[in-house]
Amino acid sequence: MSIFIKNALLNGKKQNILIEDNLISYIGKDKQEADETINANKKAILPGLINTHTHSSMTLLRSYADDLPLMDWLQTKIWPAEAKLKPEHIRAGTKLACLEMIKSGTTCFNDMYFYPEEIAKTTSELGMRAVIGIPVIDIFPNPLVDSSEKAIISKIEELGKFGDLITPAIAPHAVYTVTKEKLKWIGDYSEENNLLVHTHLSETEQENKDCVKKYGKTPTQLLKDCNLLSSRLIAAHSVWLNEEDAKSLGNNKVTLAHCPAANMKLSVGHAFNFALTRSCGCNICLGTDGASSNNNLDMFNVMKMAALLQKYDYDNPTLMNASETFNLATRAGAQALRVNAGVIEKGKLADVILIDLKNPKLVPSHNLESSLVYSADSSCVETVIINGKIVMQNYKVEGEDRIVEEAEKSAMDLVK
Amino acid sequence: MSIFIKNALLNGKKQNILIEDNLISYIGKDKQEADETINANKKAILPGLINTHTHSSMTLLRSYADDLPLMDWLQTKIWPAEAKLKPEHIRAGTKLACLEMIKSGTTCFNDMYFYPEEIAKTTSELGMRAVIGIPVIDIFPNPLVDSSEKAIISKIEELGKFGDLITPAIAPHAVYTVTKEKLKWIGDYSEENNLLVHTHLSETEQENKDCVKKYGKTPTQLLKDCNLLSSRLIAAHSVWLNEEDAKSLGNNKVTLAHCPAANMKLSVGHAFNFALTRSCGCNICLGTDGASSNNNLDMFNVMKMAALLQKYDYDNPTLMNASETFNLATRAGAQALRVNAGVIEKGKLADVILIDLKNPKLVPSHNLESSLVYSADSSCVETVIINGKIVMQNYKVEGEDRIVEEAEKSAMDLVK
Numbered sequence: 157m158s159i160f161i162k163n164a165l166l167n168g169k170k171q172n173i174l175i176e177d178n179l180i181s182y183i184g185k186d187k188q189e190a191d192e193t194i195n196a197n198k199k200a201i202l203p204g205l206i207n208t209h210t211h212s213s214m215t216l217l218r219s220y221a222d223d224l225p226l227m228d229w230l231q232t233k234i235w236p237a238e239a240k241l242k243p244e245h246i247r248a249g250t251k252l253a254c255l256e257m258i259k260s261g262t263t264c265f266n267d268m269y270f271y272p273e274e275i276a277k278t279t280s281e282l283g284m285r286a287v288i289g290i291p292v293i294d295i296f297p298n299p300l301v302d303s304s305e306k307a308i309i310s311k312i313e314e315l316g317k318f319g320d321l322i323t324p325a326i327a328p329h330a331v332y333t334v335t336k337e338k339l340k341w342i343g344d345y346s347e348e349n350n351l352l353v354h355t356h357l358s359e360t361e362q363e364n365k366d367c368v369k370k371y372g373k374t375p376t377q378l379l380k381d382c383n384l385l386s387s388r389l390i391a392a393h394s395v396w397l398n399e400e401d402a403k404s405l406g407n408n409k410v411t412l413a414h415c416p417a418a419n420m421k422l423s424v425g426h427a428f429n430f431a432l433t434r435s436c437g438c439n440i441c442l443g444t445d446g447a448s449s450n451n452n453l454d455m456f457n458v459m460k461m462a463a464l465l466q467k468y469d470y471d472n473p474t475l476m477n478a479s480e481t482f483n484l485a486t487r488a489g490a491q492a493l494r495v496n497a498g499v500i501e502k503g504k505l506a507d508v509i510l511i512d513l514k515n516p517k518l519v520p521s522h523n524l525e526s527s528l529v530y531s532a533d534s535s536c537v538e539t540v541i542i543n544g545k546i547v548m549q550n551y552k553v554e555g556e557d558r559i560v561e562e563a564e565k566s567a568m569d570l571v572k
Numbered sequence: 573m574s575i576f577i578k579n580a581l582l583n584g585k586k587q588n589i590l591i592e593d594n595l596i597s598y599i600g601k602d603k604q605e606a607d608e609t610i611n612a613n614k615k616a617i618l619p620g621l622i623n624t625h626t627h628s629s630m631t632l633l634r635s636y637a638d639d640l641p642l643m644d645w646l647q648t649k650i651w652p653a654e655a656k657l658k659p660e661h662i663r664a665g666t667k668l669a670c671l672e673m674i675k676s677g678t679t680c681f682n683d684m685y686f687y688p689e690e691i692a693k694t695t696s697e698l699g700m701r702a703v704i705g706i707p708v709i710d711i712f713p714n715p716l717v718d719s720s721e722k723a724i725i726s727k728i729e730e731l732g733k734f735g736d737l738i739t740p741a742i743a744p745h746a747v748y749t750v751t752k753e754k755l756k757w758i759g760d761y762s763e764e765n766n767l768l769v770h771t772h773l774s775e776t777e778q779e780n781k782d783c784v785k786k787y788g789k790t791p792t793q794l795l796k797d798c799n800l801l802s803s804r805l806i807a808a809h810s811v812w813l814n815e816e817d818a819k820s821l822g823n824n825k826v827t828l829a830h831c832p833a834a835n836m837k838l839s840v841g842h843a844f845n846f847a848l849t850r851s852c853g854c855n856i857c858l859g860t861d862g863a864s865s866n867n868n869l870d871m872f873n874v875m876k877m878a879a880l881l882q883k884y885d886y887d888n889p890t891l892m893n894a895s896e897t898f899n900l901a902t903r904a905g906a907q908a909l910r911v912n913a914g915v916i917e918k919g920k921l922a923d924v925i926l927i928d929l930k931n932p933k934l935v936p937s938h939n940l941e942s943s944l945v946y947s948a949d950s951s952c953v954e955t956v957i958i959n960g961k962i963v964m965q966n967y968k969v970e971g972e973d974r975i976v977e978e979a980e981k982s983a984m985d986l987v988k
């Protein structure tokens with residue numbers, strides 16, 4: 157399968173792009189033969205956005221419980237609903253999540269949730285790319301999670317069978333839900349097998365206080381003791397870091413998945429420190445978090461929120477500029493998830509989107525990156541190609557009405 | 573002209589709605605005869621959103637200058653561009669603004685910018701409702717503004733001729749750009765003539781400090797001395813208010829137009845205090861501000877940002893809940909701008925929008941207000957009716973390609 161995209165705006169110039177199989181094989185001025193041709197006149201070609209922290213199937217709980225104190229929210233609403241989750245809910249919720257992400261220009265996401273094999277199967281069927289984490293929780297029993305080493309190893313193998321689009325990872329939930337012994341095992345096992353690890357880190361001040369009380373050290377220092385600090389680690393939130401934490405994370409090239417919308421909505425009380433963590437060498441990316449705490453999976457929303465929150469909280473309008481922010485959502489995300497994408501270049505994976513430059517939100521054309529970060533929304537995304545296959549064209553995804561109907565039914569079943 | 577909207581979701585029930593001329597004349601279960609019928613199955617009918625603070629033609633400067641310190645931004649970029657503004661730029665910029673607002677579900681806006689008669693003419697031609705402020709700046713000369721009493725009175729008369737859709741107002745820019753004498757005259761003149769007044773109030777700490785230094789009182793207390801505190805006043809930003817200010821504003825039923833995105837982007841260093849100002853009795857509304865500092869005119873964006881910023885900055889996830897937030901953007905805005913709209917009821921103006929409930933951002937249907945505030949974007953808005961006339965249907969506005977082309981040309985002319 158080959159796709160010829162002609163007349164697309166790329167870095168300020170009109171270019172023709174050829175996609176062969178799943179790769180970008182040509183960028184230039186010449187016409188190319190292909191199975192399919194897309195005229196991208198008045199459209200820009202961009203790398204697909206990369207969402208480095210979400211719980212995709214939680215779309216079923218979108219807008220189910222809002223404006224509540226954190227513990228009320230968890231104890232009276234989210235946990236009771238989650239306890240009823242069955243594989244069919246996961247499939248319906250993952251489909252809805254993929255649909256929403258595709259429609260808002262995301263081509264790859266980093267997930268952590270129950271029934272990872274169902275998430276992997278559904279995601280690959282819909283043609284999206286994802287890193288799927290095997291959830292690990294062993295401090296208290298959770299009937300949806302088998303955190304034995306044997307089960308983790310077996311799930312990793314199982315997820316390996318879903319083809320190119322799916323990368324398995326281990327997802328220890330957090331330092332307050334996973335024992336130090338298990339964290340240590342994950343540290344060593346993931347190193348031996350070169351696996352990505354996805355966790356929540358220092359989301360709230362309470363988490364830090366509890367960790368210091370229990371272990372005499374911060375969550376970051378505990379992860380360090382467990383051999384978990386490396387470029388394989390994606391640490392979501394990373395809000396409450398001290399300078400020593402930031403240095404430890406940076407020295408080990410850890411990825412931090414900043415989730416500004418969820419942090420603001422749940423009042424975590426502090427803004428992720430972009431300037432500090434970047435200066436320490438961390439790989440900073442962006443994530444939506446789950447739809448029950450954001451409430452959408454839209455990276456345009458997150459880019460704007462991230463850039464504005466930095467400026468606001470650190471009292472400096474020059475912080476996290478548009479170009480840097482767009483980079484976090486593309487190139488840095490690709491690096492974190494080890495995807496050969498995040499930029500439009502020959503030899504890169506064809507995970508690309510076409511943006512309608514006639515959308516009023518992108519007019520006038522003074523600075524496309526500024527408009528993408530500060531003005532655009534999902535209505536600007538016209539075409540999405542993942543792994544060389546068209547998954548959305550002319551704003552339409554195949555089967556979207558059915559996905560929406562199934563998700564609605566499944567959500568009502570979950571909360572009945 | 574009459575429009576029959578059948579099967580629309582309204583407050584949780586399927587209803588039929590009849591619009592005759594510019595009013596909602598029937599809500600119920602029965603079929604009604606009409607010139608046009610819209611099947612709103614799987615759609616919700618909602619009051620159009622009301623943007624209570626913007627500078628519409630600044631869309632031409634969208635993404636022209638971002639991520640700069642405030643004074644650099646103004647002095648090196650915005651002011652030099654504005655100095656070149658001609659009526660044709662205002663027309664092109666206003667058209668782009670109206671197009672963007674319609675596409676994101678806004679039916680009415682409160683504007684303050686140069687050449688108000690051009691804004692009024694263009695807005696009414698496009699079928700949008702607006703309050704158009706005559707800009708007043710008299711502390712330093714501005715060649716685009718004639719702040720003489722005679723000129724203001726004459727412009728008010730001129731704006732009165734554009735029909736039902738346009739309400740004239742006086743717009744003294746701020747306490748640091750308008751003399752106390754002129755403010756006093758505006759206070760008295762607007763009272764005698766029952767005119768709305770639109771100003772910027774306490775946007776930055778510096779503004780307050782300078783005002784105290786010059787006048788020995790805060791901007792709010794200065795406006796009070798000038799007979800400007802009343803339900804006719806719309807005070808944009810109102811970030812740096814002390815308790816006495818909030819009480820003075822509340823006692824006089826002043827409207828505060830909170831602009832969270834612009835405040836965050838320009839790092840004003842403090843969050844508007846919703847709980848305090850509401851408890852004092854202020855009428856709180858939402859605004860986008862101009863596209864050069866937001867960078868879009870999308871009230872969905874602003875609703876989410878407002879609700880999240882309150883929760884975040886005042887460390888309380890229950891603050892500004894979804895229902896309250898939606899109310900600020902509809903009913904409260906209508907009250908501020910004295911528009912008989914903001915709610916779907918018999919006898920109200922037919923300023924309504926239809927939202928596509930199959931949009932994945934609105935699925936599942938646990939809580940529509942939560943999804944509208946925390947998840948929706950402009951892609952959810954399918955139809956817009958203003959003053960009983962369809963201005964958008966099936967996501968399309970008549971002539972949008974031409975509006976976009978003209979805006980692009982005009983913007984390039986402005987900054988060349």
